[in-house]
Amino acid sequence: MSAQSVTQVSTDSIDDKSKRHFLIAATTVVGGIGAGFAAIPFILSLQPSAKTRAAGAPVEVDIGKLEMGQRIIVEWRGKPVWVVRRSEKNLADLVTLDSQLRDPNSEKIDQQPVYAKNAGRSIKSEYLVVVGICTHLGCSPSYVTEEDPVAKTLRADWKGGFFCPCHGSFFDLAGRVFQGVPAPTNLVVPPHKYLSDTRVIVGVDAEGA
Template identity: 35%
Template sequence: MPVQGSRARTVGYGFGERLRVRGQVARDNMLRLRLRVALKLMALLALGTFALVLLLALLSPPGGKVDLPLEVDLTGIEPGALREIEWKGRRVLIVHRSPEMLDALPPDDALYDPASRLDRRPRGLTEAHRGFREQWLVVFGESTDLGCPLELVPPGSDPDWAGGFRDRCRGGRYDFAGRVYRGQPAMRNLEIPRHRIERERLILGGS
């Protein structure tokens, strides 16, 4: 009889142990399942974040700067004068061309690209003056070969030429419409930023 009781206790203990082990296995499986789900969610979140960053980078303008419009009052710029401003990290030159400056524009055969076929510019500009109004010229203030700063040379101040813009590195010359002369280091006219003129206001960028 004692032996039979011992067997009963042993059998009972083995069944309970199996139940405990099965419960532990079930809990372990559930934990592993939750870990796998969490890892997959983290991977999806990381992938979505990467895709969003990539999309924003592709949609951003060059240089990473937002093309916010900038308004400039033109009323204080006298004929023959230049105003320099900074926009999107670049120098912009605003020139109120005087009648003498317009008269000093050279013939086409003195220019490398008189029709501005090689340069980037907004639509609607006149070919000869490269402006929405003949008295106003708006250009980026660096040469098109090395990106050197430009200086304005008024008409009659240099006996060797009629005046215009000259870069401070190699002396490259551009006329008062920003067109490069023949025989210069640069072969492209000065770049014109996207802009418009409304009454006496210059608006850079924007729609």
């Protein structure tokens, strides 16, 4: 197996790109890339070889420096995958949203592995790992925290989550879609597993998916 990846941490919001900041963190791509490549920053990891992309090599992510509320973005199989660190309040808020959601209990089985069919749609409740592609027509939603000034202009009582500007779909901090928006299903949780408290690998899980 080989590996590549470097991670990008951002606290981007849709109205204030100046707030965006990035953290470069070494990761590993499982699959056939030399060890020296692992030290190359994320921007290069966005351009893996066609062979690597086709192989869909798993991507190992260092989450050791991810602060509460931050998001890491990595590329897996040509798609953005987000890792978001959620607070206890974020998790408590999720429970209050069920009645507003289209599939609060993640009944659509194709949208997550069995081990992520739970309240937080996660293995470790603190971390959401999700494919950052809207389930309507494939745009990449924006991450909007509860504290973001623009949040209140988007939706009343916003608890943080993701907004797709293409046609106005909303997802909560578990990637669950709200009712009354174009997106039909929750965001996809990819196969993944934890290698340690600070490292998660996307693209493979305990079942070898």
